[in-house]
Amino acid sequence: MDSITSSGRRGILGLGTALALGLPALGARGQAPPAMTDHLRRLYDAARSRNEQVTWYTSHYNSETAEQLGRAFEADFPGMKANVVRTTAQVAFQRLSQDMRARVQNCDVFSSTDFGHYTQLKADGRFEKYSPENLAHVIPALRGIDPDGFYHTTSTGTVLINYNTTRVPPEEAPKRWTDLLDPKWANRVTVGHPSFSGYVGNWVVMMRKLYGWDYFKRLERNKPQIGRSINDTVTMLNSGERWVGAGPGATTLRSASRGNPLAIQYPEDGTLLMIATTAIMKGSRNPNAAKLFVEFLLSKRSCEIQVENYSEIVRSDVPTFPGGRDLSTVTLIQPTVEEIEKGIPEVKELWRDTFGV
Amino acid sequence: MSTTTIAAAPRAPTARSGLLRRIQVLEPATLVWLALIGVLVFLVAWPIAELVASSLRHPRTGDWTLSNYAAAYGRARYVDALLNSLALGALSALICAVLAVPMAWACSRTDMPGRGFAWFTVLAAFIIPPYLGAVGWILLAGPNSGWINQGWSFVTGTPDSTLFNVYTFSGLALVIALHSYPFIFIFAKSALDLVNSEMEDAANILGAGTWTTTLKVTLPLVWPTILAGIILVFLETIALFGTPAIIGIPARINVVTTQLWQFFEAPVRAEVAAAYAMPLLLITLMLIGIQRLLLSRKSYVSQTGKGGERRPIRLGPFWRWALFGWCAFVCLLSVVAPMIALVQASFAKAWGRGFSFDNLTLQNYTFLLFEHDAAWGAVVNTFAYSATSATIAMVLALAIAYVVKRNLMPFGMALAFLCMAPFVIPGIVMAIGFYAAYAGPPLTLYGTAALMVLAFTTRFLPIAYANGAAGMQMIHPEMEEAVRILGGGRLTAIRRVVAPLLKKALLGGWLLVFILATRELSAAIFLVGPETRTISVLLYDLSEEGNLESLSALGGILLVITLLFVGAGMRLIGHDFMLRRH
Numbered sequence: 001m002d003s004i005t006s007s008g009r010r011g012i013l014g015l016g017t018a019l020a021l022g023l024p025a026l027g028a029r030g031q032a033p034p035a036m037t038d039h040l041r042r043l044y045d046a047a048r049s050r051n052e053q054v055t056w057y058t059s060h061y062n063s064e065t066a067e068q069l070g071r072a073f074e075a076d077f078p079g080m081k082a083n084v085v086r087t088t089a090q091v092a093f094q095r096l097s098q099d100m101r102a103r104v105q106n107c108d109v110f111s112s113t114d115f116g117h118y119t120q121l122k123a124d125g126r127f128e129k130y131s132p133e134n135l136a137h138v139i140p141a142l143r144g145i146d147p148d149g150f151y152h153t154t155s156t157g158t159v160l161i162n163y164n165t166t167r168v169p170p171e172e173a174p175k176r177w178t179d180l181l182d183p184k185w186a187n188r189v190t191v192g193h194p195s196f197s198g199y200v201g202n203w204v205v206m207m208r209k210l211y212g213w214d215y216f217k218r219l220e221r222n223k224p225q226i227g228r229s230i231n232d233t234v235t236m237l238n239s240g241e242r243w244v245g246a247g248p249g250a251t252t253l254r255s256a257s258r259g260n261p262l263a264i265q266y267p268e269d270g271t272l273l274m275i276a277t278t279a280i281m282k283g284s285r286n287p288n289a290a291k292l293f294v295e296f297l298l299s300k301r302s303c304e305i306q307v308e309n310y311s312e313i314v315r316s317d318v319p320t321f322p323g324g325r326d327l328s329t330v331t332l333i334q335p336t337v338e339e340i341e342k343g344i345p346e347v348k349e350l351w352r353d354t355f356g357v
Numbered sequence: 358m359s360t361t362t363i364a365a366a367p368r369a370p371t372a373r374s375g376l377l378r379r380i381q382v383l384e385p386a387t388l389v390w391l392a393l394i395g396v397l398v399f400l401v402a403w404p405i406a407e408l409v410a411s412s413l414r415h416p417r418t419g420d421w422t423l424s425n426y427a428a429a430y431g432r433a434r435y436v437d438a439l440l441n442s443l444a445l446g447a448l449s450a451l452i453c454a455v456l457a458v459p460m461a462w463a464c465s466r467t468d469m470p471g472r473g474f475a476w477f478t479v480l481a482a483f484i485i486p487p488y489l490g491a492v493g494w495i496l497l498a499g500p501n502s503g504w505i506n507q508g509w510s511f512v513t514g515t516p517d518s519t520l521f522n523v524y525t526f527s528g529l530a531l532v533i534a535l536h537s538y539p540f541i542f543i544f545a546k547s548a549l550d551l552v553n554s555e556m557e558d559a560a561n562i563l564g565a566g567t568w569t570t571t572l573k574v575t576l577p578l579v580w581p582t583i584l585a586g587i588i589l590v591f592l593e594t595i596a597l598f599g600t601p602a603i604i605g606i607p608a609r610i611n612v613v614t615t616q617l618w619q620f621f622e623a624p625v626r627a628e629v630a631a632a633y634a635m636p637l638l639l640i641t642l643m644l645i646g647i648q649r650l651l652l653s654r655k656s657y658v659s660q661t662g663k664g665g666e667r668r669p670i671r672l673g674p675f676w677r678w679a680l681f682g683w684c685a686f687v688c689l690l691s692v693v694a695p696m697i698a699l700v701q702a703s704f705a706k707a708w709g710r711g712f713s714f715d716n717l718t719l720q721n722y723t724f725l726l727f728e729h730d731a732a733w734g735a736v737v738n739t740f741a742y743s744a745t746s747a748t749i750a751m752v753l754a755l756a757i758a759y760v761v762k763r764n765l766m767p768f769g770m771a772l773a774f775l776c777m778a779p780f781v782i783p784g785i786v787m788a789i790g791f792y793a794a795y796a797g798p799p800l801t802l803y804g805t806a807a808l809m810v811l812a813f814t815t816r817f818l819p820i821a822y823a824n825g826a827a828g829m830q831m832i833h834p835e836m837e838e839a840v841r842i843l844g845g846g847r848l849t850a851i852r853r854v855v856a857p858l859l860k861k862a863l864l865g866g867w868l869l870v871f872i873l874a875t876r877e878l879s880a881a882i883f884l885v886g887p888e889t890r891t892i893s894v895l896l897y898d899l900s901e902e903g904n905l906e907s908l909s910a911l912g913g914i915l916l917v918i919t920l921l922f923v924g925a926g927m928r929l930i931g932h933d934f935m936l937r938r939h
Contacts, residue, residue, distance in 0.1 A: 055887045063904060067729050084731065085887045087898050090622060097623035099886075102796035102803035106886050117623075187500075193606065195622065196901065225524075225607050228901045235903030238707040241502040259715070260707045352434065356609040 039133050043292040044077055052289035053081035057096060058111040059089035059198055060155040060276050062231045062251045065309040072305055073296045080289060088229045089113040089198030100126070108290040111154065111278040111297075113198025116341040118277055122150050128280040130291055134298035138314045142275065151279035154297040156312040158249035158327070159203045159272035161265040162233060167243040174244055176269045177207060181218045189224040190242035193357070195348045196228040203230075203246055203272050204351065205335045205343035210269065216354050226355060237262055253310035253321070266325070270333030390766040393757055397775040400815040404790035405782065411793045412631035428626070429633035438616040439636060445530055445601075445612060446591040452534035453541045453590045456687050458576075458583060461545035463680040466552075466575065468669040471681050478688035483539040484919055485692070486876035486893060487532075488599030489912040492905060493695025494532045495604065496702055498523035504698065504711075524608035533600050535691040537590045544586030548579035554668045567670055581651040588648045592641055596783030598879035599893070603900050613637055614785050614879065621883065627793060634786040641781045703909035721910035729907075731890055736914060739891040740922075742806065743874035746813035747821075747867045753814070754821035755829075755863065759851065762829040773822070780819035787816060788880035796884070804886025812880045817870040824866025828859040861930045868926040875919050 036044060046052075054073075058066050063086045070082035087095070089112045099106045112118070121127055127150040135143060135152060142153040161180070163173045174180055180189055192200035207215050225242050227233065233245035234252050238260045249264060249271075256262040278297060280290045296302055303318040310321050320326075335343065415422045430436060457479075463469040464476060482490075498505050500522040509520035522528055552575055560570040576583075598614040605615055613633070620630035672680065702708035703721055710716045725732040757776050761769040779787060791812050796803035802811070836858075837850040845853070856863070878893040885894045892915045899908040 057887075062902060063729075063899065063907070064724065067724075067731075070730060071728060082730075083887050085890075088901055091898075091901070093623045094621055094625070097625045098621065098792070098796070098883075099803065101625050101627070102792070102801065103798055104796070104801060104803040104886070106804045106888075195619070226609070227903055228606060229903070232901070232903035235905060238710075239499065239502040241499045255707075258706060260710075357606050357611055 037133060040292065040295055043288045043295070044080070047077075047286070047288035047292055048079050050286075050288065052286035053083060054108045054286050054289040054293045055083040055085065055106055056109045056111065056293065057085050057087070057092040057107045058109075059087060059092050059113050060111045060157075060278075061086070061306070061309070061311065062254070065250075065254075065306065065311065068305050068309070069297070069302055072301055073293060076296060076299075076301055077292060080292065082293060088192075088196035089117070089201070090196050093117050105281065105283055105285060107281050108284040108286045109278060109280055109293050111276065113157075113274060113276045114201055114340065114344055115277070115337050116344050118146070118151050118279060119337070119341050121279070122146070122148070126282055127151065128282045128284060128287065128290075130280050130294060132291070132294050132298055134295050137300075137317060138298060139316050142314050145275060145277055151277040152294070152298070153275050153314055154278040154294070155276045155306070156314060157199065157274040157276065158266075158312060159199055159230065159246060159274065160249055161244060161267050162237060162247035162252040163244040163263060163265065164237040164240060164242075164261055165263050166261040167240065170263060170265075173263070173265045175265065175267065177246075177267050178211065178215075178269065180244065180246065181215070181222065183222065185244055186222045188243040189219070189222050190233045190236040190245040190247075191219075191224050191226060192230040192232055192246075193226055193228050194344065194351050197230045198276070198344075199230040199248060199274055200246075201344040201347065202274055202335060202340060204347045205340055206270075206272050206333055208343065208347060208350075209335060209339060210333070213350055213354075216351070220354055226357060234262065250306075250309060250311040253323075257310065266330045268331065270331045271327075273327070273332045273334045275334070387766065389756070390760055390769075390772070393753070393760065393772055394775075396753065397757075397772065400811060400818070401775050401778050404787065404794040404815075405778070407794035408631050408634070408786065408790035411628045412635055414628060416626070416628045425628045425632035426635075428629045429620075434611065435616055435633065438611045438613055441610055442595045442613040442637075443640075445526070445533070445610075446594040448527070448530040449533045449537060449594040450541075450587045450590040452531055453538040454583065454587055456534065456691075457538040457541035457586075458545055459680060460684050460687060461542045461549060462571065462575070463684065465546045465549035466571075466670050467672050467677075467680065469672060469677050469680045469684075471684065474688070475684040478684065478692055479539045479542050480923075481688075482536055482691040484872055484876075484923060485536060485695070485916065486599070486878070486896075486912070487536040487597060488603055488878060488893070488896060488900070489699065489915075490536045490691070490695050491532050491600040491603050492900065492908060492912070493698045494523050494528075494535075496698035496708055496905065497694055498528065500524060523604060526608070526610060529601065529604050529608060529610060532604060533594050533597060534590075535695075536600075537593055538687070538691070540589050540593065541583065541586035544589070545579060545583050548582035549575070550667075552578050557670070567672070571670075585648045585651050588644045588651075592644060592783070595637065595640070596785060596879060598785050598882060599897060602897070614783075617785055617789070618882075627789060630789050631793065634783075634789060637783055637786055638781070641783060645781045699909040699912055702906050703913050705906055708905055708909075721906045722914075724907055725910055725914065731895060732911060732914075734888075735890045735892045735895045735911075736918065738806070738809075738889060739875055739893070739915070740918060742809050742813055742889075742891065743871045745810050746817065746874050747870040749810070749814045750818050750821035750870050751825065751863055751867050754818065754825035754866065755856075755859070758822060758825035758829045759855070762826065763834060773826070776822040777819045779815050779817075784816055784877065784879040785883070788812060788883035791815075791880070792883055803884070804889060806889050808884050809881060809889050809891070812884055813874045813877060816877065816880055817873050820873065821866050821870050824862055824869065825859075828862030828866075829855075831862075832858055864926060864930050868923065868930075871922060872919065875915065 056070065060066070061069070066084050066086040070084040073082045074080055092112055093114065096107055096110060129148070129150050131149050132152060138153065142156065145151065145153050161174050194201040194204045225236055227236065230248045231251045233247035234255050236242040237245055238255060252262050252264050278294055280294060284290050298314065300315065300318055303313040303315045306313050307318060307321045312327065313320070412425055413421055415424065460475055464472045497503050498521045500506060500519045501517065503523065505521055506519045510516050510518050523532060556574055556578070557570050560574045565573065595613060598618070601610070601612045601615050602618070605612060617630050617633060620626045620633060701712065704718065705716050706718045706720070707716065754776065757772050760766055761773045791808065795808060802808040832855060836854050840850040840854055841847065876893060878897060881891050881894050882897060885891070892911060896908055896911055899911065
């Protein structure tokens with residue numbers, strides 16, 4: 001898609017958005033389908049006439065948010081069905097690899113949190129190229145993550161320090177990543193596992209870049225509790241099993257909003273910004289539904305649901321969650337695509353050598 | 358069905374080809390036999406052959422090689438996992454024996470009060486999937502937040518003191534044992550039921566007291582059977598995936614099954630996994646061999662059984678209640694405590710906040726039932742696959758047992774052997790074989806319900822067969838002969854005589870396979886597709902996030918529905934269906 005058509009589209013979509021905004025609350029509640037652009041209408045009609053439904057392998061959100069997005073897609077596009085398979089990134093990729101080895105096409109839309117998956121799958125010619133119309137609404141800095149347009153940023157998130165407020169008063173909470181190495185947190189720290197979670201994989205790569213592998217050897221002296229998903233840290237803090245963690249912003253805040261004793265600390269040495277992408281699988285039996293679903297992920301409705309669940313979002317025209325801190329006021333850190341691609345397989349091995357699992 | 362149709366066909370004298378003529382010459386029973394062989398090769402022999410072959414082949418070129426074995430055992434960490442599994446299996450099996458043998462003896466030989474209660478404890482522990490029990494124990498015995506340790510801190514007055522940490526080697530072994538001891542109980546009780554009181558009387562007359570008699574006469578008689586049960590638990594433990602995956606990672610313990618799972622991490626190295634699984638297969642084969650030797654010695658028990666009188670041993674009031682206390686203790690550990698923890702979590706906003714009104718919510722259930730599309734699908738899948746697998750397995754088992762027991766064909770024992778073969782294959786290894794054989798072209802069954810049903814059927818075929826064969830043993834051929842003299846075909850005889858007589862045994866076997874299938878995880882986790890998720894797989898996915906509240910709610914739903922089936926089954930066939938196969 002060249003720039004002229006996409007800017008032309010932006011005009012049409014601007015109108016569409018205005019129309020959607022004109023229908024107060026009704027569209028947002030999902031009781032009536034939102035105004036569809038011609039493009040979406042074509043995809044929707046094609047998907048319906050071919051009886052398509054979309055299977056979505058995702059590791060972008062916690063299960064509740066992922067399921068809620070699936071239901072909202074079905075509400076916005078009546079008659080469509082989204083089959084949500086929420087696992088950690090590496091398990092999602094494992095299942096996808098098993099599918100491909102058996103030459104079975106189960107997955108239509110693939111949303112992992114490990115860039116390495118995308119570069120590899122793209123090189124193997126596994127993706128269907130698609131340029132979503134809604135890309136025009138995405139924050140410019142998040143566009144064009146793949147210069148060839150095979151995959152697009154559909155979600156962002158943070159890895160930061162989370163802690164249990166009944167055990168740790170805010171002034172005593174760790175302020176920097178290196179504070180987690182303090183012996184006073186012995187048997188108090190909780191983390192996920194880079195062989196499962198893409199978020200954790202990114203975080204481990206970043207910590208190694210900042211402080212060398214020594215960081216994890218020293219962390220091991222504090223005997224951290226190792227779960228699988230990064231969301232597991234939230235469970236461990238809630239239960240009081242552990243007091244401080246390297247956890248996700250969204251799931252922690254969401255859980256805190258439901259009355260759990262949790263808070264977050266943006267580390268002074270940098271909050272890890274996660275850019276998570278989505279692609280359509282080549283040879284999908286549900287190509288129209290898959291495209292429609294990617295459009296939905298970038299839609300206003302999807303962003304609203306993500307905000308309700310305290311996720312960072314990819315559009316600027318949806319207000320962020322109450323109490324949400326503008327990330328531009330926070331020190332952000334992020335490994336490069338190459339570092340993630342090369343780094344995650346390496347740190348998975350190093351992790352097992354250091355922690356034994 | 359085919360017996361009668363084929364039996365009628367050969368009368369038509371219009372054989373055109375040589376092949377057709379040859380088929381006409383064949384006995385109808387031969388065709389059934391061939392068909393059964395075909396089914397068993399498909400279900401059992403081919404996946405095993407694929408597994409062995411793929412372990413010896415280069416994944417891309419297909420050349421014969423040992424490189425997969427080098428990759429599988431080339432790292433100390435991988436070898437450690439194998440050693441961990443063996444140690445874990447041994448420890449679990451020993452704990453099981455300690456838990457189960459006194460219970461079995463008390464239930465079978467004594468006048469202990471509450472024998473029915475003990476029996477229901479065993480049944481309940483058997484129905485609860487091991488990974489669900491594991492989650493219950495995480496809630497109970499997490500080192501800082503577990504109720505037991507919180508209580509202990511309170512009692513001792515020192516914060517952070519830990520009485521029992523589930524995230525340890527012994528914690529893992531105990532949690533596994535708490536859901537495996539029913540196997541030893543069943544083995545031991547079945548054997549003890551056959552020992553008649555005359556032996557004990559003889560010992561008593563010669564001056565031995567109750568305890569000497571029990572330790573020197575009764576238990577030695579059933580010792581081979583108990584040892585066979587211990588071997589079974591050992592094998593179950595080293596093949597278990599769910600519990601080690603949930604407890605093992607935080608506990609820093611890697612075992613064979615979790616290592617096999619790592620070989621399936623992308624890039625999928627199924628051939629390395631196959632190579633890595635081979636020692637497991639060999640150990641299992643060897644131990645099953647030993648088990649058979651032990652069980653064949655059992656014959657001297659059963660020879661004297663049945664005939665003699667059996668009287669319960671009168672325990673004094675102290676021992677009656679001491680034994681009852683032991684049973685109650687096992688019940689508390691294996692059923693009551695983890696269930697209370699799970700139920701609390703399933704109604705909690707955050708389980709760590711304990712019992713309080715502001716912590717109560719129905720949200721976990723509403724999330725699963727109304728907001729989670731896959732959950733309902735998984736419930737339906739679980740019970741549909743379990744029922745289908747149980748039915749296919751029982752039909753197949755009955756047909757094979759009939760052919761074998763009535764000596765309809767030469768080499769009938771070959772059928773029986775194939776039928777029992779899955780018993781020696783750990784579920785996770787079998788799943789890898791199924792994946793290698795049937796996931797891809799030409800059949801491309803990956804992600805289909807058919808693959809799940811085939812895997813479950815194969816996995817539990819030995820149990821179905823053991824039930825079918827034991828049932829067939831009880832029916833004397835003369836009843837069928839009477840039918841045939843009166844002009845009925847063999848099929849009529851089976852339908853009108855054998856099947857009705859075996860109704861209870863078949864239903865019992867069906868129920869057993871059904872329960873095992875509802876809790877199956879280790880094969881399902883490798884063969885599941887997005888449309889074929891079962892409750893166990895969904896529970897595993899939820900456990901990744903530590904989403905223990907929703908997980909407990911889903912576990913609760915699984916248990917309630919399973920209990921409905923079991924309750925209905927027990928109304929039909931009585932409560933001792935688990936014992937019938939011996």
